[in-house]
Amino acid sequence: MKAAVLSNAGGVPVYGDFDEPQVTEGRELVELVAAGIHPIVRSLAAGTHYGSTDAYPLIPGLDAVARTADGALVYTGFVQAPYGTLAERMAVPTRMRIPLPTGADPARIAGGLNPGLSSWLVLRERRDTLPDQQLGTVLILGATGAAGLLAVQNAFALGANRVIAAGRNPSALERAAGFGANTVTLQDDKDATASVLSEAIGTEAPSLVLDYVWGAPAEAAFAALGRQGLTEDDADIAYLQIGSMAGAEAAIPAALLRSRRITISGSGAGSLSVQWILAAIPEYTQLLADGRLDTAVQEFPLSKIEDAWAAAQFGVTRVVVVPD
Template sequence: MHAAVVRSFGSPPRFESFPTPGASGDHEVLVDVLATGLHPRVRSAANGSHYTSDGTLPLIPGFDAVGRTQEGELLYFVATDTALGTMAEKAVVDRRRAITLPPGTDPADVAAAMNPGMSSWVALRSRISLRPGSSVLVLGATGNAGQLAVQIAGHLGAGRVIGAGRDPERLRLLKGVGADETVSLTGDDKTVADRLGQAAADVDVVIDYLWGHVTQQAMPALLTARADRSKALTWIQIGSMAGQNITLPSPLLRAANLNIMGSGQGSVTTAGIVAELPPLAEQIVAGTLSVDPLLIPLSQVEQAWNTPTAPGQRIVLTP
């Protein structure tokens, strides 16, 4: 078969011939891959920086995909924990990490939206139980996952959703997909902190794709501006686009009801994540969530690695 193959963490994958894997376990089946998304999670695994990376090379990148069995069944699946990912013409599927998709499903839509969508979907359904009418701030709402988080929070019952990010064009688009208010994260620290404090002081939940310096400024801004600091604020850390670490002053934890948690592989079991996928897939297939896949042939994976995307787009490779 042909596949995208990483032989050095310093270089993009290349389209090469690669031995076809074989299904061997009781729950395994070999599928023809139809579409696989180029997500940030995939990029970090391909360059060795993801926290689950064990340094194995060569590897086929790809976290998830849509594939078809020999019997014609259409599956969305999450790759097994090996170096053989989904950016290939064929892949081995563990049926325990897969769901069946209905006839008529557009494989590209599912491949584009499931990974970025599941981050907030799982966080708001498995890590917490979002109360109807709650207010939610999405830090990093101008990214693909953040834009979907705005939509998903509203779909799951949030009464008010605020999107915060840097890109002005992408911020403008957020109101068209459900944001009640937007906050620009450009400017000096005090200006940004004041904006966040004014717009989002009393939110119930923060979905954080940024971390780093942005979160380090945002936490005190929100907590000190709250009308009632004993009101619980749940901060869900999902991504670290702005940095891996923050400095957290201890008085913040004593002076306010701040609950910090993460959501991702490890904080939620694989079985727990897979259990949340069917209802998310239903929303994608139904068109409830705005999806914009940019299709690129797998043979052009090197070019795809550096292809810019428009707001809301996600690159999808098609073997």
């Protein structure tokens, strides 16, 4: 079959031939309709993600909209390495067979579901744990990528009364402002970033921080979230580390952990229940299908995978691969 084939960790996938996937017990063969090139797809392929197998050659791709043997359109994934979803056909678990709503655009689902769920799951869980089920203020670091812009919309959809969107891309920040967010431009200087974040946060500490970048911006956020005094903290901050585009490490000040009621944890593949993720997919798929969330996609045929791979590095518009 034809597929995007990656020969080594530092390379770019090319359009070529790959062995047909083997359909084992509990799996079924489906045909590609649309598959997104998400940041996690690129990092898994490059061997820089903790989930990478480092076995080459491989077919990249994590999830897809596919057509089953009976003609149904489904959202699916969990393909076994070295296979991925950027191929004409894939063998997927029969349990991972989530029907698309009638009239849904497969490209929008393939492009928006993975990045959108990265915030939807934690936002919804956080809301449900709060006494009044009100999110209050949500701070998003890295709000100018596709996932970050969906996080802004998700936060408002789940009842946040204020969203602070921090990022570098001016046009994407304008889009975030159009969704209703207060925007902050991340600075090259960490202290300057801490200052503008502190000003944006003001006296109302966020109930939730979604961090797509980590590194120096995270350290600036920690400084902005710090407080003085020995009085009991009346805030309750959940800090979720989701991505690390700005660096794999960040120093956490001891004073922040001791002076604030704050929990810092991660959210990603391995830390989340698969059943919990699967249960949330139909609800979020419907939101995308109804057009209640704005997600931009750019389609490339599978045979133009090199062009698609290059375009996917910019992040604001989700790149989706479709059959030729």
